[in-house]
Amino acid sequence: MIAHLWDRLAEAKSRLAPVQSKYRVLFENPADPDAPAAVLVPDPNWMAAALAGGVLPPIDTYQRDRTVADGQPKEHPYAEPIGPMTEEEAVEYLVMKDIDPQVWRDYEGNRCIMKIVPVELIPTDRSFRNAWKINQEMEMAA
């Protein structure tokens, strides 16, 4: 019998050291073009569980659960856990789990609305935080 995801998370937190990811995900909401760019920050305990494996459910269970009404049984808590991921795979998993599909799957415009970047590229000065947009200039190789 597979333990509930919440129980697996509790057990994992008791034995795994948290891992601060070196990546952030910048994205813009195509449905709200006036909103500033958002920044997704992976949780350190979640990242530790993703790297260790045997804790998190397959990403497609979350995607199927999006269509299940509140109060109805969900698939992801009791799904068979997946194995270890690399940090890059874990960030891709988070994109599909925590960012709306209209950003990473359905957008058909020609503007770049999502970038996975090293944390060093995120400004620490938040004076103009609500004016942040994703830089559209592409660096061309010589």
Add this chain to the structure above:
Amino acid sequence: MVSFIRRPSMSTLNVSNISDGTDTVATGYVVNGSAKAWGNLNGSGTPAFRDSFNYSSVVDNGTGDFTHNFTSNMANANYSLTATGTSSYAFWSVADNTGNTLAGSIKIRAYTSNVALADSQLIFSTIHGDLA
């Protein structure tokens, strides 16, 4: 000689009551009363969790506006959230853009006493309710 102790694998203990020898409570009090998620977020500089449980990520939506995503989702949107932080912040909004909570995430906003969104070094959150 070096010996290793194998960590026991996780198992389920099915009991109706828990007792310390003096007091006894039904297991349901413990299960239902436990926080299902909690977090201590640094909402300034480069925002990141200091520590947390059952959050997969936090999304920095703009000044003083953070979405906390659950790893193990709640059963529905009828859960309870307690959010607080630095004492100079007077009001905390706990809803999405439509004013509703969601089973998979919660939005927390920090306001100053002038009702302006502002970043805070300390953002605490605790969720109670039923898991999916």
